[in-house]
Amino acid sequence: MQAREDDHIINPTFMSYPIIEFTEVNISEKKNSRFDITKSDIESHMAEIKCSFMAAYNEILLRRLSDYGKSEKKEFIIYHLEGISDKKEWLFSFEKLVKSRVDSDNDLSTMVWQKDLKGVEEISEDLIKKINSSTSDKIVRKIQTELTVPQLGYLLRAFFEEGIFTPKQKSDLIKVFSENFSSKSRKDISAKSLRNSFDSPALKEIDELQEIFTHLMQRAKKDKEK
DSSP, rough: EEEETTTTTTOHHHHTOOOSSSSBOGGGGOOOOTOOHHHHHHHHHHHHHHHHHHHHHHHHHHHHHTTTTTHHHHHHHHHHHOSSSHHHHEEEEEEHHHHHHHHHOTTHHHHHHHHHHHHHHHHHHHHHHHHHHHHTOOOOEEEEEEEEHHHHHHHHHHHHHTSSOOOHHHHHHHHHHHHHHEEESSSSSSSHHHHHHHSSHHHHHHHHHHHHHHHHHHHHHHHHHH
């Protein structure tokens, strides 16, 4: 990759902008030598400029973007959208990342980054239209539950670890439930919130689910006696 003249400029503002989902891969999972960002790439960059994982990822993402013409930019963005659970939100956050780069840049390269931003905005608008058109006819009738998001997260964890639910990936389970179920107080469940509750259940939710499990045991006992 040809280095830009301003590659050495490290600005904390845009480098710490939170992309909602990272798209890095392990070297063994690398499929596209031009578009893939590997964990090794990020770790090397972290060591080189002494920054956080997020900052290194953002910097590499923007460097790669700046190397491509408009058609390749679109291919690059589409490639990184694969596997992203919320594609529209990722596009919005990516667009904001590029804008923050424009706002923080020096005078010498501002025009170049403004051109990049315009290109990203046009690509994002086009992709979002396609995403909207592909989902406009899909009416998802979510199943209401009387569980809070933390309770649902722990329930899924218990079922997953007991082998009751056997998805290939934990993320598949989180995706299905966040897209098709509502919690006691939320119509829409964030996949991130559900994943956090799955990974780190609080003692309060464990106690509450224990009561539910006890009630189910009592219910099963009564049903056997009928």
